[in-house]
Amino acid sequence: MKTCKQFCDKLSDYLDGEIAADECRLVEDHLEVCPPCALMYECLKTTVDICEQGVSDDMPEDVKTRLKMFLRTHCKSD
């Protein structure tokens, strides 16, 4: 019999599809009957979902320009 903490320790791997099918079924069965673990899963899933959009890949235009100039100077001189 696994504890809630043991199930929660599997949630990250579960989100990545990195646990075996039988263990996957055990996690899903537990989430159906355990509201605190289901809440933990939703929180973790929300965290993962918002990370991608939460970290900007905006790059200042002056950084782009300096990179282009730097590379033209150093690559073309080779």
Added chain:
Amino acid sequence: MTQATHRDYVLGVWVDFANLFLAVCIFVMRNGMVEDQATIDRIRDGDYDAFEDLVEKYQGRVYRHLRKMVKDGRQAEDLLQETFLSAYKGLKGFSGSSSFSTWLFRIATNAALMFLRKKRPESVEYDDQINSTEDRGFMPASPEFIRTPLEILLSREGRDKIEAAIDSLPVLYRSTIVLRDVEGFSLKEVADIMDTSVAAVKSRLHRARNSVRETLSSYYTERNLSAN
């Protein structure tokens, strides 16, 4: 239809959908790899404009990764320049056994880790501590976090909180969560980039995600309570 039959049917549909999604992902990924390989071939033939195309394609993502690793925009810029110069010089040795993006991010990660080991060794060598309650026992999650609308979670304020939560992690943990959950690399690719095992990546990812979850959960619990 019995409950068990219905469940098997739903599971079957889900598996079909997952397989279709996987096939689309592989197709898109292979197309991207083929496209990069064609560009690399042009660079090897002396076409410098092709190299600038690759720089244009990847510069934003590499800069973001470096900025998260060293937490300093100016230093991230220096490392960005060093990364693309190393990539240009090393393209002859690029075998294509991994994707170009994996290879490029490995160069960037190594450059950042070398910089940190030289300038801030304490930030890498004493990196095992992570600010998470997981080792102190099972902590219940907060409903306030998942009740918060997405437009607030991804507002300017919300994104600042996500960035701060990631920035508070030790470098190996924040690199892992950025490569996996922000850049979308597979666990195997993250392991290749960070020169470690998939098991180590899984362990770091588990702890990093839970630390970020705790930080955001605490923040939105307090925020929503003070608003009521």
